Amino acid sequence: MPAKRELTMRQLRYLLRLHHDGVSAREIGRLLGVARSTIQDNLKRAASAGLEWPLPEEATDEVLELRLFGRAGIAPGQRRRVEPDWAALARELKRPGVSMTILWEEYREAHPGGYGYSRFCDLLRGFERRLTPVMRQNHVAGDKVFVDYSGKRIGIVDPGTGEIREAEIFVAVLGASNLTYAEATWTQQLADWTGAHVRMFRFFGGAPRLLVPDNLKSGVNKASFYDPEINRTYGAMAAHYSIGVLPARPYKPRDKAKVEAGVRFAQSWILGRLRQQTFFSLAECNAAIALAMQRMNERPMRKLGVSRRELFEQIERAALQRLPADDWEFAEWRRARVNLDYHIGVHDFLYSVPYTLIRAEVDVRVTARMIEIFHRGARVGVHQRRYLGARHGTDPDHMPASHRHYADWTPERFRRWASKVGPNTEGLIAAVLASRKHPEQGFRTCLGILKLYRGVDPERAETVSARALELGALASNAISSLLASKRGKPAAKDGAQSTLFDHANLRGPGYYH
Structure with missing residues (x-):
């Protein structure tokens, strides 16, 4: 050699x-x-x-x-050994388990007088370096998919107002075959970001081993070379597909060269070729993008001589993991504290948890259909999500026996507290408790009313309570409005102290025994 x-x-x-x-x-x-x-x-x-x-x-x-x-007389660029098909070898190198050693051994079997191992590796690496930037890195089939948002946007016209709203362009590129997926989403927020991934996996028909995103906040809470903090929802989506997340290093564009080149190429096929078209909906825009991506993926790559789709079918489809039976469903995670009525609030509706967790902090997973509640990693409650109807969603198993198996808060305590203000206030609190299917569901309203009365003259509070009972206003915001408007009739016109009167919502003292 x-x-x-x-x-x-x-x-x-x-x-x-x-x-x-x-x-x-x-x-x-x-x-x-x-x-x-x-x-x-x-x-x-x-x-x-x-x-x-x-x-x-x-x-x-x-x-x-x-x-x-021993090189005299050899013209520049001329080699004495038999040249293999470097493009075919570059494609073979992307197959799982294929190494340069295997390719060299096969080459020497066909050409015993060919290049030695080190020279063969040098020439193959040199060929790979001459490829386009999309192909410079050596990626094994089924190993990685690179995802990012394009810095450019595409305009969509509101057919009603004529207003143009710009949509983001999500781009994903498989490492080995360069098969590219793109779609338009309204935002880069978590719901759109994860939804685009779900549709991407469906397009590929499988999932690779690793996701390589840029450090978008929807995917990475804290960028770090050593210990990046992955967004919890994004991590749950990746776990559903049994795929790891390996964020690109901050300020290291070479880590995401694959998707950067894919973004530039996709932009020319999407923004350049669709610039003359007008879209009136996101679905219409994505239909056009899908057609553009199909043409792009079926176009032969100049250096390799095959299209992205052909290369994907040859070396990468079989290397992808099978998708789970169901698509991942977007879920919002939040923290909540259990109230005195053993319920938590989620989007203006209340959902019960076991009464033993009163005042505890819990994690809540919110999907379009379900509300799941977790305490210290264990699921303690699940409810069908409410959009209409009753405000409370109460699981009977979460209630204390006879509704009063804890001593701190009871209906009697609220009534005693209210009686210190006056009989009308006591009647108002009793009416609030009686208006609920379970008295504990009225605890927070009672707390709100009594808190509003702090610092208010008792006579004024009694007048407001009497007026609220007349109107049937049994909510703390109604009491707040009566206090603010300074409306309300005196408790008794002759100046005598008013007494607690019968009311349709009162169940009587026997209810609480």
């Missing part, structure tokens, strides 16, 4: 002269800017060729080249 020469002939002459003058190999390497091992290698070649300083007059550069490296 011809030797690889790292020094010019002028440098080789200078090397021989310095060596003749007694300069060490380390110092010669420092002067020439190369490693000492390179100097020693060339000195061994010179000794083997019988070359010493001073060189004979007939030792031209061509003669020295021939004696030292």
Whole structure:
């Protein structure tokens, strides 16, 4: 195999002269800017060729080249060995389990006089470096998918108002085959971001081993080279598909060169070729993008001679993981504290948890259909999500026996507290408790009313309570409005102290025993 020469002939002459003058190999390497091992290698070649300083007059550069490296007479770019199909080898290298050693062994079986292993690897790597930036990194089939949002947007016209709203462009590129998926979403928020991933997996028909996103906040809460903090919902989506998340390093564009090149290429196919079209809905826009992506994926890649779709079918489809039976469903996570009525509030509706968790903090997973409640990692409650109807969703298993198996808060305590203000206030609190299917569901309303009365003159509070009972206003916001408007009739026109009266919502003292 011809030797690889790292020094010019002028440098080789200078090397021989310095060596003749007694300069060490380390110092010669420092002067020439190369490693000492390179100097020693060339000195061994010179000794083997019988070359010493001073060189004979007939030792031209061509003669020295021939004696030292055996390359004289070979035209630039010309090789003596049989050349394999480098493009085909580059494609084969992307198959799982295929290495350069295997490809070289197969090459030498077909061409026994071909390149040695090291030269073969150098030439194959050189071919890969000459490919487009999308192909520079060596990606194994089924290993990674690179995802990101394009910095450019596409306009969509509101057919009713004519207003143009710009949509984001999501782009994903498979590492080995470069098969590209793109779609438009209204925002880069978590629901749109994860939804685009679900549709991407469906398009590929499988999932690779790793997701490589940019450090978008919807995917990565905290960017870090050593320990990136993945968004909880994004991590749950990845776990559903048994796929890991490996964010690109901050400010390291080479980590995401695949998707960056894919984004640029997709932009030309989407924004460039669709610029003359007007879209009136997101669905219409995505239909056009899907057609553009189909044409792009079926277009042959110049260096490899096959299209992205063909390469995907050949080497990557079989390497992808199978998708789960059901698509992942977007879920919102939030923290909540259990109220005194053993309910938590989610989007203006109340859902029960076991009464033993009163005042505890819980994690809530909110989907379009379900409300799941977790405490210290264990699920303690699940409810069908409410959009209409009764405000409370109460699981009977969450209630305390007889509704009063805890001592801190009871209907009697609220009535005693209210009686310190006056009989009308006590009647109002009793009416609030009686108006609920379960008295505990009225605890928070009672707390709100009594809190509003703090610092208010008792006579004024009694007047407002009497007026509220007349109107049937049994909510804290109604009491707040009565206090703010300074409306309400006196408790008794003759100045006598009013007494608690019968009311349709009162169940009587026997209800609480």
